[in-house]
Amino acid sequence: MANRLQEIVTEHAERIGVPGVAAGVYLDGAEEYAFYGVTSVENPLPVDEDTLFQFGSTGKTFTSTAIMRLVEAGKIDLQAPVRRYVPELVLADETTAETVTVLNLLNHTAGWSGDYLGSAQDLGDDALAKYVTQMATLPQEYPLGAGVSYNNASLSLAGRVIEKVTGQRFEDAITELILRPLGMEHSYFFPTDIMTRRFVVGHTKGEDGTFTVARPWAMPRSGAPAGGITANAGDQVAWIRFHLGDGTATDGTRLLSRETLDLMKQPTVHMVGSAIGDHVGISWLMEDVDGVRLVGHGGSTIGQQSAFQMVPERNFGITVLTNADAGSHPPSR
Secondary structure (H helix, E strand, O other), X not given: OHHHHHHHHHHHHHHHOOOEEEEEEEEOOEEEEEEEEEOOOOOXXXXXXXXXXXXXXXXXXXXXXXXXXXXXXXXXXXXXXHHHOOOOOOOOOHHHXXXXXXXXXXXXXXXXXXXXXXXXXXXXXXXXXXXXXXXXXXXXXXXXXXXXXXXXXXXXXXXXXXXXXXXXXXXXXXXXXXXXXXXXXXXXXXXXXXXXXXXXXOEEEOOOOXXXXXXXXXXXXXXXXXXXXXXXXXXXXXXXXXXXXXXXXXXXXXXXXXXXHHHHOOOOEEEEXXXXXXXXXXXXXXXXXXXXXXXXXXXXXXXXEEEEEEEHHHOEEEEEEEOOXXXXXXXXX
16 A cells, blocks of 8 residues: 555645645554655755644644543533633623533634634743633624534634643643643644754745745744644554544553544534535534545645545544645645
């Protein structure tokens, strides 16, 4: 499979012309990888197994998995109002502020405008706290729970819930709850950690077909819970392995019960025919194709795209990471 995977990655990367790609496949316990191209058109280094890519909104599933660990620990109730944990929450619609639940944050049913990721200038440990104060300016586009509308802002608020419950910075909480126990040693939040390692930069495709480096490189820190992790393909496959497993890490440490892990991949709201899938679970986006359920969550950042898809009943998963804004089909979320 390895040679065939490399052939496929090379063929499509050359057809589209993207500068660099890393792909990983998991099937019945076996892993295969393929790499193509360079990290940057300006300062090219070969993309390899250690190369770090931003994977964007797949990070929402890290935030939700951390919350589910806290649910199992009795520290968070999915049905509880968010104000139980973030009492200072103020929204444009007071009724929504009073009643929005933690689950509403994780399944995109909060109803407020969700595109705002925060200020790039807020780099301190209070970035999420400041972000929450800015949420009062977000319009309530439809009533709470009335439908699904993809919402980055909800996940940033969920990150603040994690901070308040754990008493830690969001990044430290995710490291302790997720990254360290799963041995994901190639996943990072901060540019100062990433810049000492091999990493890609994003690229934008011009009308003449050439790629230029996309700037700025980093996303706002307050957007970290919505998609602010940078990792190599191996750590992304480790995420597939965990979510297709029984809730334990490779060393046998239990992070979640199998029932909770499976619950995350069950629909909490339906949206058949939507551009982002047929159902939303607990952050996972699902689509039914010929009677087979696909569970995944891709991502898009500044000039970088990623795809992440699992087929639980086939014990299969794939991740594809690219450093260009072109070549995503269907469009990344």
